[in-house]
Amino acid sequence: MDWFVLKKIVSNYLQPLSIAVESLASGLILLGLSTWGAKSGKRSRLRRWLRHTGLAFLIMATMFLYLCSTASVAEALAYSLERQYPPMKEDSEDFRALDPEFIVVLAGGWRVGENAPVTSRVLPPTETRVIEGVRLAALFPKARLAFTGIPREVESMADLAKLMGVAPDRILLESRSRDTDDHPKFLKPILGESSFLLVTSGMQLPRAVSLFRGAGLDPVPMPTDLWSYPDFLARSPYQWDRLVPKASYLEMTDVALHEILGRLYSNLRGDAADEVRRPAVVEL
Template sequence: MFFVLSKVLWVVTAPTNLLVGLALAGALASLAGRRWGARLAFGAVLALLLCGALPVGRLMLRPLEDRFPQPPLDGPPPAGIIVLGGAIDQVIGAARGQVTVPDAATRLTAGAALSRRFPGALLVYTGGSNALLSEVGDEAADAKRLWVDLGVDPDRVLLERASRNTEENAHLTRDLVHPKPGQRWILVTSAYHMPRSVGLFRAAGFDVVPDPVDYRSTGTARDLAPTSDLGAGLRRLDVAAREWIGLLAYRASGRIAEVFPAP
């Protein structure tokens, strides 16, 4: 139920969808003769333009991305490397017959690089279909296919292909690898997604070493600069909003112990 509810609610709470919906509602109200309709439509369109052009998304992403620093990896070799799913476009990949990685590709390449650095470690991909109504393709199988093409020994790859969200990633991966006390397991996911991921792995009793990748902000003054790519600015806003809303929802439902998990 939580999975379905989160999918449905996100459709209406995503900032871009919400602002577009308000603009449409204002336009329809204006056509119906309501004087406030034009003001609502104008305000919503102006908010879209400002959120796209100004660094709103980057500034919302920065505290998420800066929460967990990149770890020193010169200690004892890890038992395994866990890469969270969500980077592969299953629909296009299934239609075109090749692995398609439009966003967050660094999760997969970082996993492959770590497997070369630690040749004795397992490489685990956790992620099934997160589609609400239908399943297309096999994301975990695509990840293994890509890793093997990059030179990873297929015998070192473990796939967890039943999870639909990060909470299920944590529980099902724990049940798959059965981590032992004292073992090191490196967790690879997008930096903005790391706080929620660590919180859920901790709640599952699975202590991991966070290795954030796929940054969307620089962490410097350049993040304050406006952009002419309004679409990219709005996408960053939606990504950041999704994480902050997710943290609040997971804490409110008791799925994580803290609103903003820390090292």
């Protein structure tokens, strides 16, 4: 089996909703097994253990799903990622000193085929990233826009950018990357030593930056699609409305945990780096 496919299958089973469903199913199975042979009137330690363990699974799964669906948990996880690379103010000295040759925009998923309107072909995170890339392209007219992802994603991203007025000769497509791990690998031959801005969702940026640095590239982080930063600390986590479960908060938790687990996976593989990883120079 393709390692990429296996990785995607495993990640699907590690999503909050999947974990909750798996735990609920396990609890129900254990409770069912605890009733096996109960009609005989015999009580055993095994049946008691199965019953208690099954109930524990049901309670923990319910509490886990509830907590993952609340603003207090979801926004805390999102903020922990987004605060690592806050947006750069346009009037700051660091921003004015930038002179990028490329603006790299990571794809974030597609929705329907090419016969649909261009605004319906990509998922909201991808659309937001493209809009931010186009905004930066207007501020840095010498920079080229580089979209990276699978073919249908980058083609739709390019169409969306052209719809917003970007000249076709300023757009570059890298269409071999299937996920975040692939982007630096396939972009490195294109970017070389060029300076570039890295545009992606704020929660994905820490993992993306570490992978690019691990590949020896030096991106300037440009976050977009922010969910929690900077307002999280200004709100009390104990307000009643922040304890009401919502599907949108479950989605936020899902994205945050995906990035946290993805970063852990990259660290274990040795692909990530906090500083730019340069090739060793051997003096003769």
